[in-house]
Amino acid sequence: MNLLILVFIFVFSFSCFFFGKSQIKKIAAVNNFKTKALPHFYGFYLSLWCALPAILIVFLWTVFEPFIVKYLIISGLEQSSLADIDHDRLNLVYQKIKALYFGTYSGAASEQIQLGAKQYGSFLAMAQNAKIVLVFTAVIGFTLVAYKKITNNTHAREGVESIFKVVLILCSVVAVLTTAGIIFSLLIESIKFFSQINFFDFLFGLDWSPQKAFVRDTSIVLTASEKQELSNAFGAVPLFAGTGFIALIAMSVAVPIGLFSAIYLAEYAGSNLRKFGKPVIEVLAGIPTVVYGFFAALTVGPFIKSIGDTLGLDVSSESALAAGLVMGVMIIPFVSSLSDDVINAVPQSLREGSYALGATKSETIKQVVLPAALPGIIGSILLAVSRAIGETMIVVMAAGLAANLTINPLDSTTTITTQIVMILVGDQEFTSAKTQAAFALGLTLFVVTLILNFIALSVVNKYREKYD
Amino acid sequence: MDTKIKIKSTNLNVFYGEKQALFDINLDINQNEVTALIGPSGCGKSTFIRCINRMNDVIDICKIQGEIEMDGKNIYAPNTDVVSLREKVGMVFQKPNPFPKSIYDNVCYGPKIHGIAETKDDLDQIVENSLKKAALWNEVKDRLQEPGTSLSGGQQQRLCIARAISVNPEVILMDEPCSALDPIATAKIEELIDELKTTFTIIIVTHSMSQAVRVSQKTGFFHLGKLIEVGTTEKIFKNPTNNMTQDYITGRFG
Numbered sequence: 122m123n124l125l126i127l128v129f130i131f132v133f134s135f136s137c138f139f140f141g142k143s144q145i146k147k148i149a150a151v152n153n154f155k156t157k158a159l160p161h162f163y164g165f166y167l168s169l170w171c172a173l174p175a176i177l178i179v180f181l182w183t184v185f186e187p188f189i190v191k192y193l194i195i196s197g198l199e200q201s202s203l204a205d206i207d208h209d210r211l212n213l214v215y216q217k218i219k220a221l222y223f224g225t226y227s228g229a230a231s232e233q234i235q236l237g238a239k240q241y242g243s244f245l246a247m248a249q250n251a252k253i254v255l256v257f258t259a260v261i262g263f264t265l266v267a268y269k270k271i272t273n274n275t276h277a278r279e280g281v282e283s284i285f286k287v288v289l290i291l292c293s294v295v296a297v298l299t300t301a302g303i304i305f306s307l308l309i310e311s312i313k314f315f316s317q318i319n320f321f322d323f324l325f326g327l328d329w330s331p332q333k334a335f336v337r338d339t340s341i342v343l344t345a346s347e348k349q350e351l352s353n354a355f356g357a358v359p360l361f362a363g364t365g366f367i368a369l370i371a372m373s374v375a376v377p378i379g380l381f382s383a384i385y386l387a388e389y390a391g392s393n394l395r396k397f398g399k400p401v402i403e404v405l406a407g408i409p410t411v412v413y414g415f416f417a418a419l420t421v422g423p424f425i426k427s428i429g430d431t432l433g434l435d436v437s438s439e440s441a442l443a444a445g446l447v448m449g450v451m452i453i454p455f456v457s458s459l460s461d462d463v464i465n466a467v468p469q470s471l472r473e474g475s476y477a478l479g480a481t482k483s484e485t486i487k488q489v490v491l492p493a494a495l496p497g498i499i500g501s502i503l504l505a506v507s508r509a510i511g512e513t514m515i516v517v518m519a520a521g522l523a524a525n526l527t528i529n530p531l532d533s534t535t536t537i538t539t540q541i542v543m544i545l546v547g548d549q550e551f552t553s554a555k556t557q558a559a560f561a562l563g564l565t566l567f568v569v570t571l572i573l574n575f576i577a578l579s580v581v582n583k584y585r586e587k588y589d
Numbered sequence: 590m591d592t593k594i595k596i597k598s599t600n601l602n603v604f605y606g607e608k609q610a611l612f613d614i615n616l617d618i619n620q621n622e623v624t625a626l627i628g629p630s631g632c633g634k635s636t637f638i639r640c641i642n643r644m645n646d647v648i649d650i651c652k653i654q655g656e657i658e659m660d661g662k663n664i665y666a667p668n669t670d671v672v673s674l675r676e677k678v679g680m681v682f683q684k685p686n687p688f689p690k691s692i693y694d695n696v697c698y699g700p701k702i703h704g705i706a707e708t709k710d711d712l713d714q715i716v717e718n719s720l721k722k723a724a725l726w727n728e729v730k731d732r733l734q735e736p737g738t739s740l741s742g743g744q745q746q747r748l749c750i751a752r753a754i755s756v757n758p759e760v761i762l763m764d765e766p767c768s769a770l771d772p773i774a775t776a777k778i779e780e781l782i783d784e785l786k787t788t789f790t791i792i793i794v795t796h797s798m799s800q801a802v803r804v805s806q807k808t809g810f811f812h813l814g815k816l817i818e819v820g821t822t823e824k825i826f827k828n829p830t831n832n833m834t835q836d837y838i839t840g841r842f843g
């Protein structure tokens with residue numbers, strides 16, 4: 122039904138465009154004056170006024186209709202014999218009514234529910250009719266008002282411009298609100314978590330074993346010692362350490378390789394090689410992380426283990442080293458591509474100034490080009506770090522799940538992202554501390570990457586200002 | 590005062606890929622004189638002076654035929670050491686291009702690279718002398734550690750001159766050194782050039798006729814890659830033999 126209404130609105134507003142356009146020409150010709158804007162602005166003006174309010178009405182109506190119908194039904198129920206039952210029961214009855222109406226109710230329905238279903242149907246029909254009437258009125262009303270305006274030759278151009286502006290603003294508001302909503306829900310759940318678990322126990326505790334919290338029924342009041350025990354199960358330090366450690370391994374692969382290849386491409390490679398080489402490296406960034414993940418888990422991990430075994434070392438088959446190495450490869454293009462850009466942005470005149478003093482190419486790169494590009498390079502490295510910290514798939518597949526607090530790269534470790542995945546796969550109890558821990562971890566991750574990105578971008582921007 | 594020829598270019602032809610930028614340039618540059626190169630944009634002035642310190646080596650497509658002799662030695666001979674050539678031939682560019690380093694480090698960059706100074710005191714001395722010769726010392730002596738880019742345009746250009754003379758070159762090439770500067774800064778640099786010629790041989794590219802008259806002793810007029818006329822500045826500007834030169838200096842084209 123909505124679709125039909127929308128089609129109607131579009132067809133009508135489309136014809137309004139041509140109507141408005143031809144109408145203003147006619148009026149201008151008859152009354153012998155010059156229009157204030159090009160004719161198609163009048164067409165736009167008319168068709169926008171015809172379509173937008175009506176679409177808005179359809180949208181709002183569709184969103185709010187179920188709530189209103191529900192309210193009507195429930196208040197009807199309340200007034201009838203069921204006045205004394207509690208809210209949850211009422212809800213249940215409402216669901217039954219709805220199910221019966223849509224024919225998904227199984228079993229015998231009580232008389233009351235049948236009655237309700239009939240009522241529900243009539244409410245829906247009423248709402249439908251009301252919606253159609255309202256939309257028609259809006260379309261015709263607004264079109265008439267707009268038409269009246271254009272025949273007076275008012276400012277169609279300004280009108281159209283400001284309508285466009287409003288539409289654009291609305292879209293950006295949606296984007297901003299969504300982000301804010303996500304942050305908000307992260308915060309709310311984290312606050313719930315921290316109402317059960319001490320903030321400092323979370324941040325500085327050395328033991329991560331959330332499964333301890335899983336079996337508890339949250340409705341039972343805990344004794345003080347139980348509470349402490351629960352709090353102790355959520356020490357996130359092993360996760361922070363594991364995350365940092367794997368990121369460190371990854372960066373020690375990605376920074377030298379990425380940076381040096383960027384220097385080679387920007388300074389030494391001929392233009393043909395450069396045209397070819399840069400996209401090839403960037404392909405690395407296009408490989409899905411899950412592919413890196415099984416590469417790490419099935420190839421690199423066992424390979425490291427077999428080397429370790431021949432050397433007589435005790436290597437776990439899921440090791441921080443395997444995950445870190447593969448993650449490093451994944452991150453190379455982030456470092457190299459951005460660094461390459463900033464190195465290229467260093468003005469040629471600086472290089473020439475250095476050559477003119479008799480400096481060689483490598484001296485020039487070391488002492489002039491890299492220092493000039495340094496802020497940008499640091500920015501690119503920070504972005505890569507934030508990427509490494511947030512990376513999930515590789516570590517889930519290759520780093521292991523046990524929260525060992527270790528600095529042995531051959532041991533298995535776990536990361537923040539891995540634990541979030543572990544917590545949230547399978548059936549969830551949303552009030553349990555274990556589930557909420559995922560939000561607390563997510564919030565931590567979010568804050569850290571936000572800070573990193575912020576620093577990185579401001580460093581890069583500061584650098585841009587200098588040379589543009 | 591008898592003049593000695595410092596640089597001598599013979600039948601110099603330069604190509605950028607297929608395109609020929611300079612045609613049979615024969616030009617002598619006298620020692621301890623200022624030689625001005627004038628001519629409309631794109632006529633090859635920059636190309637010519639960039640041949641003198643072999644800056645065109647950096648450009649892949651640039652091919653050079655003919656000879657440029659400095660003190661009687663061909664700088665395009667296969668055994669030429671480009672690093673020491675550029676130590677002897679300094680260059681100042683059109684746009685001031687101080688390195689993103691402190692004022693001090695900008696000036697001692699060259700001496701460090703060539704191992705000229707042994708000790709920190711030597712370096713300090715070189716920096717001070719160079720900045721003094723570039724008439725910048727008094728303005729920056731209290732802020733040597735500030736970034737070179739924090740100076741004004743004219744100061745930056747004098748910093749670049751100080752940087753060029755820090756390695757004690759014999760020749761200084763200047764490619765439109767004042768085109769990005771205001772008149773006051775320009776006047777300062779012109780004054781400076783006049784002093785520098787007692788120590789160095791200077792070649793300056795300029796778009797300003799009056800500047801050429803003020804600072805140079807010898808002038809060469811380039812047009813479409815050819816050296817049309819060369820002679821003492823007085824002669825070129827007072828009574829040029831070539832009509833094109835006449836037209837150019839009187840502002841009829843270019």
Ligand SMILES: Nc1ncnc2c1ncn2[C@@H]1O[C@H](COP(=O)(O)OP(=O)(O)O)[C@@H](O)[C@H]1O
Nearest residue numbers: 605610628629630631632633634635636637648
């Ligand atoms: N890097 C280059 N690649 C190709 N052509 C160039 C290059 N530099 C200069 N040219 C060409 O050589 C000619 C002379 O340029 P240039 O020496 O810069 O002139 P001027 O300094 O007198 O304005 C111009 O036609 C220019 O297009």
Ligand SMILES: [Mg+2]
Nearest residue numbers: 634635636764
């Ligand atoms: Mg030029």
